[in-house]
Amino acid sequence: xxxxxxxxxxxxxxxxxxxxxxxxxxxxxxxxxxxxxxxxxxxxxxxxxxxxxxxxxxxxxxxxxxxxxxxxxxxxxxxxxxxxxxxxxxxxxxxxxxxxxxxxxxxxxxxxxxxxxxxxxxxxxxxxxxxxxxxxxxxxxxxxxxxxxxxxxxxxxxxxxxxxxxx
Amino acid sequence: xxxxxxxxxxxxxxxxxxxxxxxxxxxxxxxxxxxxxxxxxxxxxxxxxxxxxxxxxxxxxxxxxxxxxxxxxxxxxxxxxxxxxxxxxxxxxxxxxxxxxxxxxxxxxxxxxxxxxxxxxxxxxxxxxxxxxxxxxxxxxxxxxxxxxxxxxxxxxxxxxxxxxxxxxxxxxxxxxxxxxxxxxxxxxxxxxxxxxxxxxxxxxxxxxxxxxxxxxxxxxxxxxxxxxxxxxxxxxxxxxxxxxxxxxxxxxxxxxxxxxxxxxxxxxxxxxxxxxxxxxxxxxxxxxxxxxxxxxxxxxxxxxxxxxxxxxxxxxxxxxxxxxxxxxxxxxxxxxxxxxxxxxxxxxxxxxxxxxxxxxxxxxxxxxxxxxxxxxxxxxxxxxxx
Numbered sequence: 097x098x099x100x101x102x103x104x105x106x107x108x109x110x111x112x113x114x115x116x117x118x119x120x121x122x123x124x125x126x127x128x129x130x131x132x133x134x135x136x137x138x139x140x141x142x143x144x145x146x147x148x149x150x151x152x153x154x155x156x157x158x159x160x161x162x163x164x165x166x167x168x169x170x171x172x173x174x175x176x177x178x179x180x181x182x183x184x185x186x187x188x189x190x191x192x193x194x195x196x197x198x199x200x201x202x203x204x205x206x207x208x209x210x211x212x213x214x215x216x217x218x219x220x221x222x223x224x225x226x227x228x229x230x231x232x233x234x235x236x237x238x239x240x241x242x243x244x245x246x247x248x249x250x251x252x253x254x255x256x257x258x259x260x261x262x263x
Numbered sequence: 264x265x266x267x268x269x270x271x272x273x274x275x276x277x278x279x280x281x282x283x284x285x286x287x288x289x290x291x292x293x294x295x296x297x298x299x300x301x302x303x304x305x306x307x308x309x310x311x312x313x314x315x316x317x318x319x320x321x322x323x324x325x326x327x328x329x330x331x332x333x334x335x336x337x338x339x340x341x342x343x344x345x346x347x348x349x350x351x352x353x354x355x356x357x358x359x360x361x362x363x364x365x366x367x368x369x370x371x372x373x374x375x376x377x378x379x380x381x382x383x384x385x386x387x388x389x390x391x392x393x394x395x396x397x398x399x400x401x402x403x404x405x406x407x408x409x410x411x412x413x414x415x416x417x418x419x420x421x422x423x424x425x426x427x428x429x430x431x432x433x434x435x436x437x438x439x440x441x442x443x444x445x446x447x448x449x450x451x452x453x454x455x456x457x458x459x460x461x462x463x464x465x466x467x468x469x470x471x472x473x474x475x476x477x478x479x480x481x482x483x484x485x486x487x488x489x490x491x492x493x494x495x496x497x498x499x500x501x502x503x504x505x506x507x508x509x510x511x512x513x514x515x516x517x518x519x520x521x522x523x524x525x526x527x528x529x530x531x532x533x534x535x536x537x538x539x540x541x542x543x544x545x546x547x548x549x550x551x552x553x554x555x556x557x558x559x560x561x562x563x564x565x566x567x568x569x570x571x572x573x574x575x576x577x578x579x580x581x582x583x584x585x586x587x588x589x590x591x592x593x594x595x596x597x598x599x600x601x602x603x604x605x606x607x608x609x610x611x612x613x614x615x616x617x618x619x620x621x622x623x624x625x626x627x628x629x630x631x632x633x634x635x636x637x638x639x640x641x642x643x644x645x646x647x648x649x650x
Contacts, residue, residue, distance in 0.1 A: 102336050107528045107552065109333040123328035135339040191325070198326040217323050219527025219555075222286040237286065238277030241312070244319035251322050 104145045105134055111218040112153055118214055119157035121199060129156045147227055150215065154228075201250035209243035216240055274298060274305050279312045284559040285537035313558060320557030324525045526554035526563055534562045541647035543578050543627050550648065564648075574631030574641060581626045618642050 109130060116126035133153045142148035202210055208229060215225045226233040274282075274295055281287045282295050299305050534542040534553045537560060544550055548566040551573055555562055564576040618638050619628040622645060629642045 105333070105336045107530075110330075111527055113328055117328040118323070118326055123331075126328055127331065131334065131339055134336065138336075138339060194325040198322050201322070202326070213319070213323075216284070217320070217527065217557075219529055221529070221533050222281065222284070235277070237279075237281030237284070238275070240284070241276040241280040241315075244280070244315050247322060248315060248318050 101137055101145055108146055112149060115214050115218040116153055116157050118202060120160050129153060129160060147224060150228055197251055197254045200254055201247050204250045205243055205246055209239055212236060212239045213243040279309055283313055283316055316558050526556055528552050529555045537562050538578055538625050539580055540623050540625050543576055543622055543625060543645050544648040545641050545644050546646060572632055574629060576645065577628040578625050581621055581624050
């Protein structure tokens with residue numbers, strides 16, 4: 097029996113937006129894509145809506161990234177995301193810089209490691225991540241361990257580089 | 264499955280992460296715990312990995328999209344797509360449509376000296392000017408004319424008030440949803456729609472019922488990356504939500520949604536796995552969400568007392584306390600957001616001052632915007648919430 101999509105929407109929408117955001121790096125774009133994924137789910141009525149949504153979303157994000165690379169990259173860079181916590185411009189700049197550092201670090205991960213990490217952070221279980229990525233269930237822990245370590249190392253390296261550059 | 268051989272061999276990273284993520288099967292979990300209890304090296308590695316997980320999770324938390332409420336699901340229930348335009352693009356597209364229409368109308372005027380299209384255009388442009396704070400969007404007030412319509416493409420006779428039949432047809436046409444912030448107020452007076460099917464652009468003033476239909480090239484919509492879609496009657500809620508895209512406005516009922524949003528929502532199964540028991544709750548209260556901590560060892564059950572009051576029940580295995588040197592406490596992630604959302608948390612820095620109680624093998628802490636007395640009474644009622 098298909099899960100109640102309204103319930104999935106309520107519990108998964110934000111996670112899906114967050115998952116997509118870390119792929120397209122544009123909050124509104126991420127929301128658009130998440131909403132389209134749900135709109136498609138309403139039509140297709142998949143059995144496992146949650147898993148299906150993340151597969152569809154990942155595909156859309158990939159297509160979108162290709163398109164964005166052609167048309168919109170500069171626009172995305174110009175845009176500053178509003179942030180609920182940081183209203184002070186300095187904080188905002190700081191938050192932007194941190195986000196960019198995380199983004200750069202994520203880009204340094206292998207696609208598989210990154211996918212596993214983003215799916216875990218979106219609330220997926222090891223079983224779900226295994227289904228999603230095609231990895232063995234028993235390999236998820238190792239994959240996540242590696243992804244986390246590389247993310248932290250890359251961020252640390254990035255911030256050191258920044259300090260050096262700033263003098 | 265990962266290898267955990269009792270006390271004989273050390274534990275690999277993957278197994279440690281699976282353990283810390285609450286994703287290790289019971290047997291393996293027990294074996295690992297037995298080993299860690301005796302092996303100082305693995306114990307310190309466990310703490311290192313715990314710190315690593317917290318660190319990685321914190322870094323990912325820096326790359327969060329701003330919190331905005333989701334539009335109601337039923338608004339997505341439309342044939343193809345709900346495709347929203349960026350506000351500036353929406354505004355630009357509107358201006359382009361209006362100008363294109365005016366340009367076309369101007370052409371018609373010069374050719375046929377018909378007064379209506381000119382009147383129509385000026386009425387609409389003033390409405391748009393009133394409702395659209397273009398200074399905020401930083402757009403030039405007179406964008407270039409981006410297209411020119413072909414005079415032969417449609418009969419000029421349509422430059423007049425929309426006949427009832429046409430209007431009806433237009434309402435059935437897929438329209439471009441242009442739900443940008445400035446549009447929120449503008450939609451009250453005018454609706455803008457473009458149909459890719461026949462290339463007709465209509466700008467209609469609802470107050471007067473005056474309408475104008477003019478041919479326009481579809482690329483106007485395409486170039487603005489809009490997709491034609493059914494125009495759902497956007498309720499105020501959706502429009503309010505979109506107004507946050509430029510200036511972030513915190514919605515009052517979004518407050519509760521802000522609490523601990525770095526904690527992913529999980530289902531009951533994984534929660535049960537983390538706790539080794541059913542998740543706990545106050546009977547009779549609706550469960551809003553079940554979440555887990557980024558490190559995967561704490562389950563958070565959020566229950567609604569009413570539409571704006573949510574209590575939080577933080578739960579973890581009682582035996583987790585033996586690894587007390589937790590480098591990551593939930594209060595780290597939850598507190599700033601709770602402050603931002605105006606939700607009070609008892610206890611300041613450590614999160615340990617919350618009211619807590621053991622039920623079976625589970626330690627439950629309660630937090631919420633209520634008096635300690637009320638929280639205590641609610642805590643007394645807490646019991647496993649059945650499936």
